[in-house]
Amino acid sequence: MADIERLSTWVKYRNGLCSDCMASCCAMPVEVKLPDLVRMGLVDEFELEEPIKGIAKRLEKQRIIQHFNFKHGKFTLTQRTNGDCLFLDQETRLCTIYDKRPNTCRRHPEVGPRPGYCAYTSKAHVLRRMK
Secondary structure (H helix, E strand, O other): OOEOOEHHHOEEOOOOHHHHEOOHHHHOOOEEOHHHHHHOOOOOHHHHHOOHHHHHHHHHHOOOEEEEEOOOOEEEEOEOOOOOEOOEOOOOOOEOOHHHOOHHHHOOOOOOOOOOEEOOOEHHHHHHHHO
16 A cells, blocks of 8 residues: 555556545645636635735635745645645545646646656555454
8 A cells, every 4th residue: 555655655657546546645735826726716816916925824814725935936735634635525535626626636646756656545445444
């Protein structure tokens, strides 16, 4: 079983792998930029004229982001206490904003800590462990 923290346990990505995965990649920090936040419906086009720090403060207050890197203009989305992305459905393990998901998610596993590989965790394996 893959461990998000140990890249050596990750498996080579292949088509169809996501269909029975527990969405392990959704437990990694997700960095987004302003265009992502607009697509996600979290920032209005008109807000783009405002200082970026003000947008970051609002999103932090709403607990949508947990960090803003001013130097790189990147926001880190909030993770739940179990590490899951804020937008991951806890029951289905599917993204609740899939059509609007950020580029980081759209390009996984092309980009990331180990390009071409993912921290695949089989649903069947997890269900067996829960019994």
